Amino acid sequence: MKMKKLVSLGMAMILSLGLVACNGGEDKNSTSSSTEKLEQIQESGKLVVGIYPDYPPFEFHSTKSGKNEIAGVDKDLGEAIAKEIGVEAEFKEITFDGLIGALKADKIDIVLSGMSPTPEREKSVDFSDLYYVGKNILAVKEGEENKIKTIDELKDLKVAVQKGSIQEAYITKLGCKSIKSLESIPDVMTELKNGNVDAVVVNDTVGILNMQEMGGLAKANLELPNDNADEGMAAAIKKGDNKAYLEKINKTVKEFKANQFEKSLKENTDLATQNK
Template sequence: MKKGLKKLMALGLVAVLAVGMAGCGSKKEEKASSAGATKIEQIKKDGKLIVGTSPDYPPFEFIISEDGKSKIVGADIELAQKFADKLGVKLEIKSMDFDSLLPALQSDVVDLVITGMTPDETRKKSVDFTDIYFTGKNGVIVKESDAGKVKSEDDLKKMKIGVQKGSTQEIYVKDQLKLTDYKALTSVPDLVMDLKNGNIDAVVLNDKVASINAGKYDGVKVVENLALTSGGDEELMAVAVKKGDNKELLAALNEEIKTLKDSGEYDKILANAVDQVSKEKK
């Protein structure tokens, strides 16, 4: 009896071990299969596209209140939705500080970064970029009383400048204007309030963003006819993806960007976002 019982117990133990090993092997195979999938395949498998953005740069990304809840909207968010629709998945937006976005992309917290980002040479070393979806110019806002004081970059160099932390404008102010005593904040509204309070003399922003903020806040104005000739006269925007073998994903994104630009649909998206900002100010 005991001998037979021991034999049965031994057989049972072997069976349990076999099942456990099979399960372990199955998990390893699943993990290996997932690891071998391309980014676009993984996105489709997950059923969602996770996009990181810093929602303080209207009309590209900003926050509104809808039915008592905060909602992130803007031209970049609409662009992200177009990408999600193309891939046949849901869109999930993750909000974070501007300078936290690329680390989040590199660590797979997000699939894409769409936040009015310029594909400069420094960023290209750490992430890949799509084709350009927006080309604009940089602008400067100052107090209304100081509007006549800024006529050249030499005038800017004598002022305390504010920029969004990690932005292409910060690179321009630091590398082109050679300023060290500038102020970099994560939030554009905070920069405008510092300007109004006299903590800084001017804010360098994308020209559309500058115009919107000048219209939104009393006492500030866009400097007109100011030529930023030292590499600060143009701002390009592209979508960032994790560096590596993302050719299939980049091709899909670039195809959609081309379609939207060629058809004029992107211009409509941007115009609608500008209108939405205007409505929020009323």
């Protein structure tokens, strides 16, 4: 009987140690990819930023320095975030609709590419606080500013948008029947100028700059419905990446909005205009 008790006690101790070991392993594994993210970036010495530079003045290519480089508000913000973390910023070009996939696959550490938080995207990524809010507008050919008078008329026309953008989701929800989605804003605007589509839905800051650069295009006088028509931009990180990392980003976003945003927007708008 005594021996049986000792065996039972020994088995209980083994099971207890096993559970402790398992729990310790689970705790370590469940937090390694999240709580260590900030440390991983600091140890690597770089913040890898996913960006699609076709969205001036937020991200675009500039040859001002004599070589082709990425410029824009989002680049400035990315460098500010890297500086706050204590590393260098490295920018990796990825098509807009591939950015979230690259983030989930750990090919990049953060997305800074004029991305708007949406319920669908929030299933896959965590967003920072907004650093910019703009309104979507309707672009048309010059001289056709008053041609589209109602939203019902717009629904029956050919409308172009950037693939994977909030504008694509917006006009789909609006009920537009003929939608042409293209990779880049210049491609979208070219389709409009060539008469292959009747209108383009685009962010106001980006749209007006592109219309000025391309010529022959103008903002339609039809106002889009306010519901879901605004485009807020935020940084995106892999879902579950740690709180300390997101806090660093939000701290920088707050400071950038207060002290740098307007200057960066003006400088990059001027640079994008001179770039053509």
